[in-house]
Amino acid sequence: xxxxxxxxxxxxxxxxxxxxxxxxxxxxxxxxxxxxxxxxxxxxxxxxxxxxxxxxxxxxxxxxxxxxxxxxxxxxxxxxxxxxxxxxxxxxxxxxxxxxxxxxxxxxxxxxxxxxxxxxxxxxxxxxxxxxxxxxxxxxxxxxxxxxxxxxxxxxxxxxxxxxxxxxxxxxxxxxxxxxxxxxxxxxxxxxxxxxxxxxxxxxxxxxxxxxxxxxxxxxxxxxxxxxxxxxxxxxxxxxxxxxxxxxxxxxxxxxxxxxx
Amino acid sequence: xxxxxxxxxxxxxxxxxxxxxxxxxxxxxxxxxxxxxxxxxxxxxxxxxxxxxxxxxxxxxxxxxxxxxxxxxxxxxxxxxxxxxxxxxxxxxxxxxxxxxxxxxxxxxxxxxxxxxxxxxxxxxxxxxxxxxxxxxxxxxxxxxxxxxxxxxxxxxxxxxxxxxxxxxxxxxxxxxxxxxxxxxxxxxxxxxxxxxxxxxxxxxxxxxxxxxxxxxxxxxxxxxxxxxxxxxxxxxxxxxxxxxxxxxxx
Ligand SMILES: Nc1ncnc2c1ncn2[C@@H]1O[C@H](COP(=O)(O)OP(=O)(O)OP(=O)(O)O)[C@@H](O)[C@H]1O
Ligand SMILES: [Mg+2]
Numbered sequence: 001x002x003x004x005x006x007x008x009x010x011x012x013x014x015x016x017x018x019x020x021x022x023x024x025x026x027x028x029x030x031x032x033x034x035x036x037x038x039x040x041x042x043x044x045x046x047x048x049x050x051x052x053x054x055x056x057x058x059x060x061x062x063x064x065x066x067x068x069x070x071x072x073x074x075x076x077x078x079x080x081x082x083x084x085x086x087x088x089x090x091x092x093x094x095x096x097x098x099x100x101x102x103x104x105x106x107x108x109x110x111x112x113x114x115x116x117x118x119x120x121x122x123x124x125x126x127x128x129x130x131x132x133x134x135x136x137x138x139x140x141x142x143x144x145x146x147x148x149x150x151x152x153x154x155x156x157x158x159x160x161x162x163x164x165x166x167x168x169x170x171x172x173x174x175x176x177x178x179x180x181x182x183x184x185x186x187x188x189x190x191x192x193x194x195x196x197x198x199x200x201x202x203x204x205x206x207x208x209x210x211x212x213x214x215x216x217x218x219x220x221x222x223x224x225x226x227x228x229x230x231x232x233x234x235x236x237x238x239x240x241x242x243x244x245x246x247x248x249x250x251x252x253x254x255x256x257x258x259x260x261x
Numbered sequence: 262x263x264x265x266x267x268x269x270x271x272x273x274x275x276x277x278x279x280x281x282x283x284x285x286x287x288x289x290x291x292x293x294x295x296x297x298x299x300x301x302x303x304x305x306x307x308x309x310x311x312x313x314x315x316x317x318x319x320x321x322x323x324x325x326x327x328x329x330x331x332x333x334x335x336x337x338x339x340x341x342x343x344x345x346x347x348x349x350x351x352x353x354x355x356x357x358x359x360x361x362x363x364x365x366x367x368x369x370x371x372x373x374x375x376x377x378x379x380x381x382x383x384x385x386x387x388x389x390x391x392x393x394x395x396x397x398x399x400x401x402x403x404x405x406x407x408x409x410x411x412x413x414x415x416x417x418x419x420x421x422x423x424x425x426x427x428x429x430x431x432x433x434x435x436x437x438x439x440x441x442x443x444x445x446x447x448x449x450x451x452x453x454x455x456x457x458x459x460x461x462x463x464x465x466x467x468x469x470x471x472x473x474x475x476x477x478x479x480x481x482x483x484x485x486x487x488x489x490x491x492x493x494x495x496x497x498x499x500x501x502x503x504x505x506x507x508x509x510x511x512x
């Protein structure tokens with residue numbers, strides 16, 4: 001466990017010593033501030049619309065942070081050859097995969113918390129109410145869902161040699177799931193066999209990331225809280241996917257010859 | 262006398278996509294044995310398979326056939342690396358960390374924390390003469406300084422066996438001498454040192470035994486003193502003879 005945390009610590013140090021991370025961070029914070037604090041609009045519909053825009057921004061920013069951070073980890077270790085002194089220590093490749101995953105996921109978590117706190121504070125200043133529990137649930141679901149994204153990008157990073165290819169493909173897959181994931185089985189019904197069975201199977205296999213996306217409604221329309229049982233269930237569901245992707249990543253990485261010639 | 266490093270009929274083939282001649286054979290059945298307490302020099306021309314052998318010992322590259330073990334444990338098990346220190350051929354470390362942070366990170370992997378780790382890190386930085394630069398990010402280091410950080414990280418766990426891939430390359434004469442002194446000091450502490458080098462004079466002074474490989478095959482293995490006596494010339498001439506130069510053509 002110590003090794004995994006040590007590895008995660010290095011990921012986080014790397015991130016906060018890089019400048020590109022700050023650019024994205026500052027940019028989104030600025031946009032949120034701009035959109036969230038607009039008081040010219042008395043109309044409830046418009047301020048709701050602005051809030052939705054802010055949330056969309058937060059989603060986009062966290063997805064970009066998650067994907068680019070996770071996709072870079074193992075390829076960067078190989079490219080800079082830091083993997084050699086590392087694996088020459090009694091470190092297993094499973095620990096490398098999990099440590100890198102954990103570091104990226106925690107870093108993304110910091111971004112999520114910051115963004116939600118920011119949005120909450122900005123809207124609370126205007127509406128004089130802060131539904132803390134709703135924010136917590138929305139942020140939690142968001143973070144859990146990003147865990148799956150990070151794990152998926154880790155798998156991609158050992159499958160594809162170029163990080164840019166991995167980021168692009170992961171982005172398309174995640175975007176695809178967010179947009180059409182929940183409709184796949186309905187689409188399937190209109191198809192002929194075997195496409196119907198295949199698509200239905202796919203529907204049951206993919207991690208339903210859009211589920212967390214839909215719970216933005218918690219914040220947008222001040223919906224009642226999700227029951228904590230359902231929260232726990234959703235958490236378990238996504239953790240299962242994280243494990244599945246990490247195990248797959250390890251199975252690929254384990255057999256990789258690491259010589260650079 | 263216990264055997265620390267052992268390879269038997271070790272063969273490594275690298276896949277070769279460009280050429281139709283089939284895979285590239287980097288090691289062709291190498292038998293090597295390094296005993297406890299020895300300083301062992303691993304020699305051979307460029308491309309002979311020295312780094313490849315070390316890559317197998319460290320588990321980076323799987324053998325195509327044959328076996329390799331450290332302390333009698335198959336190299337495929339990470340536990341075999343508990344008591345070793347490794348310095349890669351070219352040093353590459355996390356450039357955004359300081360030397361202290363880097364060493365603390367590696368110390369944690371060996372379960373060394375807190376005051377114990379701090380003490381060890383201070384000792385090592387002193388040993389490699391980087392105590393004044395320990396708080397600077399590694400990206401600001403010169404090549405020689407990076408090489409010395411590499412040596413420090415290789416010693417973090419007070420290893421029984423050191424595997425050093427060209428430890429003196431890129432160092433100035435003073436730096437080389439320091440590395441030689443460190444190797445001799447480790448030997449005096451009873452450690453085993455397995456290192457590759459192209460500096461034959463240096464090898465002759467610090468090594469007990471040497472092996473010379475060529476094209477993935479072992480050509481000579483033995484005590485330095487025996488070899489010198491047997492061939493009646495210095496190590497450099499022996500080396501040149503073995504790798505195929507006409508000895509008479511030499512001045
Ligand atoms: N990843 C790789 N893919 C294909 N061939 C490789 C790879 N790595 C090494 N080789 C080949 O294997 C052979 C042995 O290489 P190795 O790096 O072990 O040599 P070396 O003895 O360390 O040489 P040097 O003294 O230059 O460091 C060389 O012919 C090299 O071209
Ligand atoms: Mg080499």
